[in-house]
Amino acid sequence: xxxxxxxxxxxxxxxxxxxxxxxxxxxxxxxxxxxxxxxxxxxxxxxxxxxxxxxxxxxxxxxxxxxxxxxxxxxxxxxxxxxxxxxxxxxxxxxxxxxxxxxxxxxxxxxxxxxxxxxxxxxxxxxxxxxxxxxxxxxxxxxxxxxxxxxxxxxxxxxxxxxxxxxxxxxxxxxxxxxxxxxxxxxxxxxxxxxxxxxxxxxxxxxxxxxxxxxxxxxxxxxxxxxxxxxxxxxxxxxxxxxxxxxxxxxxxxxxxxxxxxxxxxxxxxxxxxxxxxxxxxxxxxxxxxxxxxxxxxxxxxxxxxxxxxxxxxxxxxxxxxxxxxxxxxxxxxxxxxxxxxxxxxxxxxxxxxxxxxxxxxxxxxxxxxxxxxxxxxxxxxxxxxxxxxxxxxx
Numbered sequence: 001x002x003x004x005x006x007x008x009x010x011x012x013x014x015x016x017x018x019x020x021x022x023x024x025x026x027x028x029x030x031x032x033x034x035x036x037x038x039x040x041x042x043x044x045x046x047x048x049x050x051x052x053x054x055x056x057x058x059x060x061x062x063x064x065x066x067x068x069x070x071x072x073x074x075x076x077x078x079x080x081x082x083x084x085x086x087x088x089x090x091x092x093x094x095x096x097x098x099x100x101x102x103x104x105x106x107x108x109x110x111x112x113x114x115x116x117x118x119x120x121x122x123x124x125x126x127x128x129x130x131x132x133x134x135x136x137x138x139x140x141x142x143x144x145x146x147x148x149x150x151x152x153x154x155x156x157x158x159x160x161x162x163x164x165x166x167x168x169x170x171x172x173x174x175x176x177x178x179x180x181x182x183x184x185x186x187x188x189x190x191x192x193x194x195x196x197x198x199x200x201x202x203x204x205x206x207x208x209x210x211x212x213x214x215x216x217x218x219x220x221x222x223x224x225x226x227x228x229x230x231x232x233x234x235x236x237x238x239x240x241x242x243x244x245x246x247x248x249x250x251x252x253x254x255x256x257x258x259x260x261x262x263x264x265x266x267x268x269x270x271x272x273x274x275x276x277x278x279x280x281x282x283x284x285x286x287x288x289x290x291x292x293x294x295x296x297x298x299x300x301x302x303x304x305x306x307x308x309x310x311x312x313x314x315x316x317x318x319x320x321x322x323x324x325x326x327x328x329x330x331x332x333x334x335x336x337x338x339x340x341x342x343x344x345x346x347x348x349x350x351x352x353x354x355x356x357x358x359x360x361x362x363x364x365x366x367x368x369x370x371x372x373x374x375x376x377x378x379x380x381x382x383x384x385x386x387x388x389x390x391x392x393x394x395x
Contacts, residue, residue: 090380091214095191100183103213107192110175111199114167119319122200123264124168129197130260130373131161132190134247135229137377139218140189143172143391146223158223160230163267171196176391189391190215194374201370204263206321209367215378216385219394233270234337237345247376249369255342255351256369259362261313262325266335268300268309274337276302287340289332311335323363326356 096103114121132142135155142161146154155161156169172193179187191213202208231240244254275297278285284293292315299309312318313335314325325339329352334340342348355362379385386394 091212091375091378093210093212095213096183096187100179100186102182103179103187103191104195104211106179106182107175107195108199110171110178111196111203114171114174115200115203118167120165120265121167121171122204122321123260124165125171125193125200126197126260127264128164128168128172129193130257131155131164131226131230132193133373133376134231134243135226136218136220137379138190138194138215138374139377139379139385140172140193140215140388140391141218141221143169143189143193144221144394145392153223154221155223155226156221158226160226161223172391180389185387185389187387188215188217188385189388190217190378192391198370201260201321201366204319204321206262207363207367209370212371212374214380216380216382217388217391218379218385231338233266234273235341237341237348240338240341241347247373249373251348252351252365253369253372255348256355256362256365257373258339258342259323259325259355259366261335261339262317262321262323263319264313265310265318266313267307268305268311269307271296271311271336272300272302275300278337285337285340287332287334287344292333313339323355323359326352326362330356 111121111125128142129138132138132140132155135141142155142164144154144156146152146157156164172189175192175196176187176189179192191211194211194213194215198209198211229243231243235243240254241251244250249257273279274285274288275293276282276284288296296311299305299311314328315333315335316328317324328334329340329343332340334343343352355365388394
């Protein structure tokens with residue numbers, strides 16, 4: 001049997017793709033059933049095409065479309081976990097059972113609509129949740145707007161957050177508005193963000209897991225706190241482990257949560273050094289498959305490239321939440337240096353290999369890791385937090 005091009009005939013995905021005035025040849029490759037009659041005349045991959053060649057064909061098409069658009073750490077983690085124990089006990093799956101029993105349905109109505117109208121809302125909101133939890137805890141501080149005239153910018157305006165997509169913020173704003181209409185002053189923005197992130201994981205084909213609720217919204221949002229608390233695109237495993245451990249997360253949690261890169265995109269600047277000057281060698285990263293390297297250099301020149309160009313983390317199933325991300329790492333198809341490092345490092349490689357061959361194991365582990373991450377630095381009560389009526393502003 002010959003290998004065929006990976007195809008996506010989901011109507012919402014194809015509509016989203018076609019909105020970018022995609023060249024007919026590319027659109028027919030990605031969405032053959034939705035393509036026009038001329039697709040029958042388009043060239044196709046032969047029976048000799050390899051799975052990688054097929055994946056790279058789709059990868060290039062997607063980029064063209066989207067271009068338009070330690071010990072001390074362990075001790076610290078243990079201390080953080082101990083301090084948070086009492087707060088976690090007060091959180092529960094049914095926290096709003098009496099005060100706002102329909103909260104998940106209300107948020108779900110918004111996430112479902114957003115996913116249909118703008119699929120990129122999924123990875124945008126999931127990433128928003130990660131960036132929120134890793135800076136000052138899961139307290140929706142990422143949503144607060146900077147005060148006009150203030151010398152101190154809010155988290156969302158930090159350089160490291162400048163490419164967070166508007167669709168993520170818009171989703172939470174719409175959900176909060178709907179929830180406030182039904183249950184005024186009851187549900188925190190932090191809980192809505194946690195629920196929405198879970199919804200998008202599931203809507204994209206991933207697991208459905210229960211979300212503990214009871215978070216209060218944080219009062220502190222400072223851009224200066226962002227840089228030391230977020231992983232970098234070129235972070236080493238040592239640096240990643242130190243960071244994740246400081247949040248009470250393990251090596252396994254780190255590898256599992258990195259699997260969120262099964263959907264989503266990155267700008268060229270996030271992986272440019274891998275293509276032209278890896279670790280100051282003036283050479284490409286040897287852990288990139290040569291054909292992937294060629295495709296990336298064509299679309300992301302060393303100098304003067306289009307800063308709006310983005311590439312999918314998962315070159316095989318970029319719109320589907322699955323475990324293909326890990327198989328890609330095994331094939332040297334990781335987009336970011338920090339992604340590929342998970343397979344290169346002997347400490348994390350066994351976990352990557354394990355998850356690459358068992359989707360259900362990944363799904364179970366991901367749900368558990370998301371619940372664990374969702375408890376980082378939660379605020380409880382008026383002494384430590386607030387319930388914002390508008391997620392952008394205090395009070």
